[in-house]
Amino acid sequence: MKLQAVIVGAGPAGVRAAQTLAAHGVRPVVVDEAPRWGGQIYRQPPPGFTRAKETLYGFEAARADAVHSAMAGILDKIDYRPDTLVWSAEGSQLDLLAQGQMRTLPYSHLIVATGATDRVLPFPGWTLPGVYTLGAAQVALKFQGCAIGSRVVFAGTGPLLYLIAYQYAKAGAKVAAVLDTASFAGKAAAAPAMLGQPALFAKGLYYLGWLRLHGIPVHQGVELTHATGDERVQAMHWRKAGREHHIDCDGVGFGYALRPETQLPDLLGCRFRYDTLQRGALPERDAAGRSSVTGVYLAGDGAGIMGADAAEWAGERAALALLADAGKTIDAARAASLESRLAGIASFRHGLERAFPFPAGWAAAAPDELVVCRCEEITAGELRRCVADTGAREMNRLKALTRVGMGRCQGRTCGVAAAEILAHACAAQPDAVGRLRGQSPIKPLPFSAIVAAAVKQEAA
Amino acid sequence: MKPITKSGALLHRVAEGGRTPVSFVLNGQPLKALAGDTVLTAVLTHGAQLRFSEFSGEARAGFCLMGACQDCWVATESGQRLRACGTFIEEGMRLVTGAEGPV
Numbered sequence: 001m002k003l004q005a006v007i008v009g010a011g012p013a014g015v016r017a018a019q020t021l022a023a024h025g026v027r028p029v030v031v032d033e034a035p036r037w038g039g040q041i042y043r044q045p046p047p048g049f050t051r052a053k054e055t056l057y058g059f060e061a062a063r064a065d066a067v068h069s070a071m072a073g074i075l076d077k078i079d080y081r082p083d084t085l086v087w088s089a090e091g092s093q094l095d096l097l098a099q100g101q102m103r104t105l106p107y108s109h110l111i112v113a114t115g116a117t118d119r120v121l122p123f124p125g126w127t128l129p130g131v132y133t134l135g136a137a138q139v140a141l142k143f144q145g146c147a148i149g150s151r152v153v154f155a156g157t158g159p160l161l162y163l164i165a166y167q168y169a170k171a172g173a174k175v176a177a178v179l180d181t182a183s184f185a186g187k188a189a190a191a192p193a194m195l196g197q198p199a200l201f202a203k204g205l206y207y208l209g210w211l212r213l214h215g216i217p218v219h220q221g222v223e224l225t226h227a228t229g230d231e232r233v234q235a236m237h238w239r240k241a242g243r244e245h246h247i248d249c250d251g252v253g254f255g256y257a258l259r260p261e262t263q264l265p266d267l268l269g270c271r272f273r274y275d276t277l278q279r280g281a282l283p284e285r286d287a288a289g290r291s292s293v294t295g296v297y298l299a300g301d302g303a304g305i306m307g308a309d310a311a312e313w314a315g316e317r318a319a320l321a322l323l324a325d326a327g328k329t330i331d332a333a334r335a336a337s338l339e340s341r342l343a344g345i346a347s348f349r350h351g352l353e354r355a356f357p358f359p360a361g362w363a364a365a366a367p368d369e370l371v372v373c374r375c376e377e378i379t380a381g382e383l384r385r386c387v388a389d390t391g392a393r394e395m396n397r398l399k400a401l402t403r404v405g406m407g408r409c410q411g412r413t414c415g416v417a418a419a420e421i422l423a424h425a426c427a428a429q430p431d432a433v434g435r436l437r438g439q440s441p442i443k444p445l446p447f448s449a450i451v452a453a454a455v456k457q458e459a460a
Numbered sequence: 461m462k463p464i465t466k467s468g469a470l471l472h473r474v475a476e477g478g479r480t481p482v483s484f485v486l487n488g489q490p491l492k493a494l495a496g497d498t499v500l501t502a503v504l505t506h507g508a509q510l511r512f513s514e515f516s517g518e519a520r521a522g523f524c525l526m527g528a529c530q531d532c533w534v535a536t537e538s539g540q541r542l543r544a545c546g547t548f549i550e551e552g553m554r555l556v557t558g559a560e561g562p563v
Contacts (some may be wrong), residue, residue, distance in 0.1 A: 033527055033546075040526060046496035046548065049476050117528045129508045129521035130470055136525035139545075143525075144501045145476030171474045231519055232470065232508045251470070261528070372525065374531060376517040408530035413523065444530055446541060 006031065006094065006105060008086050009113035010059050011039020012063075012308045013072045013300025013315030017111045020319035022077040024328055027309035029079040029105060031086055031096065032166045037071045038133060039115055039300075041308045044068065045143050056142050057205055058167065063308065089267045092295070097445060101194040102453040109322045112264050113315055114302035117255045118255035121156075121362050121417050125227030126192060127374050130251050137253030138167065147173035148264050149251020153236040155179040155224050157356040157447035162207035166217065175216045176249045179238050181256070181359045183221035193351030206356075219245075223365065227252055257356060258305045259416055265303075266438035268296055274431040276348065278305060280416065281435040287339045289318030290325075298323055310345045313338045340460050363424035364416075372421060373414040375407020380421050389424040408444050411436040470504040470521055471529050484553040485537075493549045500525065500544035503555065510534050510544050512558040521560075 004412075005021055007014045008034035021028045036044040042057065042064040071080075081098065088095035094105045103264045118133035125131065132140070132148050134156065140146045141164075149169040151174050154165045165178045194201040211218055221318045222238040228246075229235065237246040265283040266272070271292035272281040289297045297318040300311035310323045317338040320330045366372075368381030382402055395405070395418065404418045405411030411418070423430040479494040486503060493502035499523050503510055509519035510532050522532035525545045532544040538555040 045476070048479050048496050050478065051475055055475075117524060118528065127513070127518065127521050132522070133524050136523060139525040140471060140501075141474070144471070144496075144498065146471040146474055146501055147474050148471060150472050173472070173474050175503065232468075232521075352498065374520075374529070377513060409528060412528045413531075443527070 002108065002115050004108045005029070005111070005322060006107040006109070007060075007111045007113060008032075008094070009039065009116050009300065009302065010034065010037035010071065010080075010082070011113060011117055011300060011311065012042065012067050013113035013115075013302070013311040013318075014039070015067050016112070016312045016315035017113060017299060017322075018078050019070045019074055020316045021323065022074045023285075024323050024330070026080060026323065026326075026328070027267040028111075028292045029081060029107075031081045031084045031094070031105070033083070033085050035082050037080075037082070038068055039311075040066065040139070041435070042067050042456050043139065043143055045145075049145065051145070058163075058170075060308070063312075063396060067312065068354075070116060071403055085443055086264060087443055089264050089443060090440075095440070100446060100449050100452075102445070102449050107166075108294075108397045109297070109326060110268075111289075111297045111299055111322065112291075112302060113300040113311070114261040114264055116258035116260050116301035116305055118160075119158075119257050119416055120413055121256050121359065121420070122370060122372060122374075122414075123224045123226050123235065123254075124367060124383040125222075125229065125368050126254075127371055128227055128229050128233040130182055130229070130233035131227055132251070132253050133364055134164050134255035136157075136254045137256075139162050141167060141171055141173075146253065147171070148231075149249060150174060152251040152253060153177050153179060153247060153249045155181075155222075155236060155238070155252060155254040156256045157359070158203055158255065159352065159356065160255065160257070161247075161356075162204060162211065168214060169214055171212065171345060175211070177236075177247050178211060178216060178218040178436060179222045179224060179236070180218065180220045180356075181222055181224065183255075185221075186357060187220075190351045190354035191346055195356065197345070197348040201351075223359070223361075224254070256358060257352075258301060260304055261302045261412070263410065263412075263438035263442040265291060265296065265298060268293055268438060269440070270296060270298070272435060275304065276431070277353055279430060280419075287317075287342070287392040288321035288335065289314055293298040295325075306342070306349060313341050317342065320372055325451065331395040345390045363420040366417075366421060369383055372417050373404045373407060375409050375414070376403045378404045378414075383418060383421045384425045387422065393422070393426045393428065393432075395419055395436050396434060397420060399436060405436045410439060410442055468508045469506055470508045471501060473505060480512065482549050482551050484551070484555065486548055486555050487557060497549045498545055499534060499542055499547045499549050499553070499555065502549040502553075503544065503557065507557070510557055
């Protein structure tokens with residue numbers, strides 16, 4: 001069989017995978033939805049932007065530059081396809097959409113490095129203009145030089161919360177408050193586990209200290225109750241120690257750490273397993289990144305959230321596995337060293353989950369009128385009624401009955417929240433309600449492209 | 461529809477203001493963006509919505525800015541639909557908010 005390696009995603013995992021394959025004389029196709037490589041974390045601004053990498057990526061500037069340079073150095077050794085959406089996958093073939101044209105891409109070996117998006121647990125008012133994910137707030141700043149408001153509240157939890165608040169304040173944007181659902185006590189208790197990665201731990205402390213020093217209110221151990229506004233967000237409300245609070249704002253960025261983008265491995269039939277730490281089903285992989293499907297490899301946050309540094313190691317490790325499986329000679333010591341580094345990040349991940357825990361009481365507190373699914377506008381009350389009326393206890397059943405997760409986002413935004421509401425409504429643990437199945441197309445296709453493809457097929 | 465005014469802008473420029481201006485039209489009104497702006501940035505530095513929910517009719521202005529939520533579709537006057545966060549503004553683009561129809 002001819003070796004045809006394809007990598008989906010050009011973030012830290014995809015770039016290191018491509019570099020590793022190229023170094024072994026293999027020319028991979030690298031498909032990426034973005035116009036330039038770097039992924040979300042090291043997203044590059046469009047041509048013509050002038051801020052230095054130190055400004056854009058802060059402490060991560062050197063790493064960002066290393067990833068960017070690695071890719072720039074192999075462009076003549078790979079088949080790089082930016083602005084290209086993978087909208088389906090089946091039987092050793094990907095379905096692509098680029099410049100309004102659909103085409104297929106066969107592969108013998110596939111590395112899925114699709115990254116992550118914000119894990120969203122909504123509050124009433126989250127659909128108001130001006131309310132964005134934390135990731136969106138960062139994209140606006142990094143990629144467009146814009147702040148999501150003139151008085152912004154950052155809320156939720158996770159390391160990104162403090163990083164983005166810091167980046168906004170540094171850029172001269174007004175940060176009205178940081179509202180962290182995690183408590184200070186939890187962070188203190190997590191400190192020993194986090195000290196395995198002292199640099200990462202120190203950065204977290206630095207951001208918090210910097211925000212405090214610059215007079216930005218940081219409230220920890222809060223419960224986000226709702227956002228209010230007339231046609232756009234005007235205030236964020238929260239509860240702390242039984243007391244209600246609110247603050248005026250015209251922008252809110254929120255999120256609860258990240259969730260992996262697993263729709264491709266799902267369509268490819270990869271086996272999934274519930275992961276208690278990440279509170280969701282993840283595609284199974286061995287220490288090298290092999291999925292349960294022969295020829296399909298998983299790397300980076302798309303396979304389970306481990307962060308950008310680990311994504312680079314996992315991308316390289318998966319590429320080495322691919323090469324070994326294709327009969328190439330690889331450096332076994334290097335492979336072992338990467339695996340041991342990846343294993344080393346695990347205790348830090350446990351620390352992070354303790355420091356920024358998933359707000360376990362979220363589903364119980366979610367009011368019936370809360371819109372869970374912003375595509376189809378399905379409320380928590382509708383989901384609960386469906387459970388009460390039909391006895392539905394499984395996510396795909398709930399989707400079929402209520403349309404939750406059936407809209408344009410295909411559950412990428414609402415899937416986590418819907419599963420939490422379902423589990424709570426039937427008094428089950430979140431691992432007992434199944435997971436939303438990926439459906440093709442995983443992102444909407446323009447009607448014109450579908451018609452053009454149909455006409456082409458007809459002509460053939 | 462409410463007038464698109466500067467005071468209604470959702471996004472605020474804090475950097476990279478030295479780029480080449482780009483002219484476009486939003487709901488019939490001539491406006492300026494900067495080269496390298498996405499359609500989302502171009503529109504939301506002037507106004508506070510991109511589209512309206514098919515169900516509640518409420519205004520939406522995108523959510524994830526990275527192509528996951530699909531809540532930022534806008535239409536051109538000729539009926540072409542664009543995902544605002546993933547499409548760059550072009551000179552002379554004629555956009556309409558709230559008319560994009562079903563995807």
